[in-house]
Amino acid sequence: MRTDYEYIVVGLGGIGSAAAYRLARRAGSDVLGLEQFELGHDNGASQDHSRIVRLSYHAPAYVRLAKGAFAAWRDLEEDSGRDLLVTTGGLDLSPAGTGEDLSIYTSSLEEEAVPFELMDAYEVMRRWPQFRLSEDVTGLFQEDAGIAPAALCNATHAELARRHGATLLERKPVTSIAVSDGELEVAAGDTRFRGRKLIVAADAWTNEVLAPLGARLPLRVTQEQVTYFRAPSDEFGPERMPVWIWLGDPCFYGIPVFGEAGIKIGQDVGGAEVTARSRTFDIDEAALKRVAGFASEHLPGAAGDIIRTKTCLYTMPPDRDFVLDQVPGRPGVYVAQGAAHGYKFAAVFGKILAELAVDGRTEHDLSPFGFDRKFEPALF
Ligand SMILES: Cc1cc2nc3c(=O)[nH]c(=O)nc-3n(C[C@H](O)[C@H](O)[C@H](O)COP(=O)(O)OP(=O)(O)OC[C@H]3O[C@@H](n4cnc5c(N)ncnc54)[C@H](O)[C@@H]3O)c2cc1C
Incomplete structure (x- = not known):
């Protein structure tokens, strides 16, 4: 050898x-x-089937790097002759009070000359009726976002x-x-x-x-999980629904129907601290309840059957x-x-x-x- x-x-x-x-x-x-x-x-x-790709970020350095990332993915598509990224657009949703300040996103996008749309909850629900939102939610839509089939x-x-x-x-x-x-x-x-x-x-x-x-x-390692909720693909598919992040506390994110017969929802940093060796593949029922609660409140058309929950590791500096x-x-x-x-x-x-x-x-x-x-x- x-x-x-x-x-x-x-x-x-x-x-x-x-x-x-x-x-x-x-x-x-x-x-x-x-x-x-x-x-x-x-x-x-x-x-997993999917990861969110997006330009919308809270700092210009990340927006710049994300532009480089899209170019590098396109390069891979060309070299492999395979279509990889699926464009859906991306929606950042921020509830008043507990939500992140969207101005750090809009100023980063403006600095990098990336177009976006800010809208109130009614406009979000008019364009994407899958969502049920209270009127204190603001939406930021950026079209260069979607799914990497990981x-x-x-x-x-x-x-x-x-x-x-x-x-x-x-x-x-x-x-x-x-x-x-x-x-x-x-x-x-x-x-x-x-x-x-x-x-x-x-x-x-x-x-x-x-x-x-x-x-x-x-570095801190946590055991996270995502759940696939059964949903009709004509209504919740990538042609009809963007990838989204709920920038509240707790923070949730989701992906339209892709790879399974349902949408995927996860909570960001919703799991317990572990190590790569102590982690299990067991489902955290309390975390699952939080995600199911979010689905029934904000995505009622997909809050029914659970297809499966999959565990995964987050590794993060402070x-x-x-x-x-x-x-x-x-x-x-x-x-x-x-x-x-x-x-x-x-x-x-x-x-x-x-x-x-x-x-x-x-x-x-x-x-x-x-x-x-x-x-x-x-x-x-
Ligand atoms: C549930 C979940 C959802 C996420 N969603 C998103 C998202 O939507 N968008 C996004 O951008 N990011 C997302 N992330 C984060 C993203 O997935 C990770 O940051 C990224 O995948 C890390 O890639 P990696 O190659 O560093 O890690 P890994 O894929 O874990 O690769 C590390 C590799 O190193 C190998 N290895 C370790 N030690 C050794 C050794 N001693 N010898 C040989 N091999 C070794 C491991 O076996 C492993 O294969 C998500 C993460 C999780 C868990």
Whole structure:
């Protein structure tokens, strides 16, 4: 087995498979990807029918990066010959009192010259009668939003990485990383690989992977869940209904009928703190009740049968900003951490990570995403 590579990626979930793909486009067979489970497994954060993609964000840096993400997804579509993103438009809903201040979204969009519409609850319900809202709710509609079919996108990144020459190995848990003679030695099972540049895209396992290098991020892991509620696709399908986020406290989000015979609803940070090893796949009944309550109040046409509830992990620094940086004091070792809203950026993360590893630089502004920054409490 070949054990010497220029570039090694640890973790082949949403972000790692994108990094392996982008590296393989630049360096072909000099790329190795190592995944502790099988490709497409369900133990991490990226494997479901759908993830929301959107330009609407609370800070201009995110809007800019989201534009780059859309371009990178389109690039993947072109290279694979596969249509991936489904455009639905996106609705941010903010209830007065407990809701987030939409002006941080509108000013960020204005700064980046992205068009949007602000509307009252009556206009939201006129255009999307699936919603039942009280009059204190304000809506922000932005048309460049929709669905990334996550499982298919991950498989496409991995398939194309291989087609461009990368070696992707499954069931290869990385157990140690050492620097020897200026090179990196990565142990996975009983094999030792050598490489010059390393990308760590291990999400809930990030600190385990980094521990041998003496590096650590202040990450919190929670066990989250999403529920699919049966709904008629003519009324609740992606042609008729946008992806949406309820920017209240608690915060909920949802996706029209896609991949299952029903809409998907989740609560943002609605689950208990766990670790990647202590998590279970058990359903949190209290969290399910909150989501079902939200559905019956605001989406009454889809508040009936539950098709299934699926658990998943959130991994977040305190400020919920990404980490996309070189590990301090470890030249050639890079970390990508998606702060539990990073899927939509996976394609551009892959591009940026490949640029950092190959060129040592990227044109994207990564200053908000430093490893060594002061981590303040989240703004959202
Ligand atoms: C319920 C839910 C809903 C979400 N909704 C959205 C959304 O709508 N839009 C959005 O943008 N984001 C969303 N997110 C967040 C987004 O999904 C994550 O930020 C993103 O998927 C993280 O990707 P990742 O590749 O870092 O993590 P993962 O997909 O978990 O990949 C990490 C990989 O590293 C591997 N690994 C770890 N340790 C090792 C090791 N030692 N050796 C080898 N391999 C290792 C793991 O097995 C895993 O495959 C959601 C998350 C959840 C849980």
